[in-house]
Amino acid sequence: MTEDNDNTVYIGSKPAMSYVLAVVTQFNDGQDQVHIKARGKAISTAVDVAEIVRNRFIEEAAVEDIDIGTDTIDTDEGDEMNLSSIHIDLAK
C-alpha cells in the first residue's frame, strides 16, 4: 500500500515517480490537500515527490506545512531504534 483513503501517500523505496503519480491522482480526484509521509532514507524521496508535483504537475499546489519528528521502532531483535520522519502537506 502506498496510499490510503485519507489522502495520505506513504513514501517507500520505489522511484519517486510512482509516488508522484499517487499524489497527482489524489488531487485530480478532488482532494484539496495531500499528506506525504516518510521515514528514514525515504525522507529524501518525499522531498523529491513534493517538489516534482508542484513544479511539474500541479502548479497551484503549495507546501502548506512541513513537520519532522522521531519514531521509535521495535526491531525484530527486540531492540528499539529511533527513525526520523517527515510529513509534508501539499495544498491547492
Added chain:
Amino acid sequence: MTEDNDNTVYIGSKPAMSYVLAVVTQFNDGQDQVHIKARGKAISTAVDVAEIVRNRFIEEAAVEDIDIGTDTIDTDEGDEMNLSSIHIDLAK
C-alpha cells in the same frame, strides 16, 4: 568544509554524528540559531541531525522553520539536473 562562519552547517555524505557535533559546537559557541542545509540524498541525514541535536544534546533547541526547494545543477557533461534541497532552522 562542513560549516562556515554564518552559523550554517552543510550536510554531506559523512555519518550524521559528524554534523551533530558541528551544530552543537555552534550553539555552545553562543549562536541562538543554526541553519542546516542539504541536497539530494543528504536530506535524510539533515533531518536525522536536527532530531538528534534537539532530542539528545540541546533540548531547548526547537525547529523554527523548514523550507524545501529545487536547485538546478550543471553536470560535468554540460547538462542541467534538478536536485531537491532542504533548509532546517534550529533555534533556542
